[in-house]
Amino acid sequence: MQWIIPAVVLLVLGFIMHFSGMHFNKALYSSSYTCLTAGAAGILFAGFYVLVDVYGYRRLTFVLEWMGKHSMMIYILAACNLLPIFLQGFYWKNPENNIFRLIGIKS
Known part of the structure; x- marks a missing residue:
């Protein structure tokens, strides 16, 4: 929960900024783009943490482990x-x- 809550807050903040007029723009690294990508990465990280460390599904991440090495x-x-x-x-x-x-x- 320590990763999911800030990640969801960043995603919501990114979408609020996007719909308020500060659109997602990778070329300028806008604040909305930064919040969106940080939030998505946080959720993905938390998901992998739960799969690998909590439930022990190491087979699913074998390719990612190999790529990291x-x-x-x-x-x-x-x-x-x-x-x-x-x-x-x-x-x-x-x-x-x-x-x-x-x-x-x-x-």
């Missing part, structure tokens, strides 16, 4: 375009037989 490698692969180069760079006999074609994605 390997976040720097994921960032490097995505930011430097190494992942697409890696996936298209390995092929069998001709360039059209790459990993993308194997999993059904047209490159």
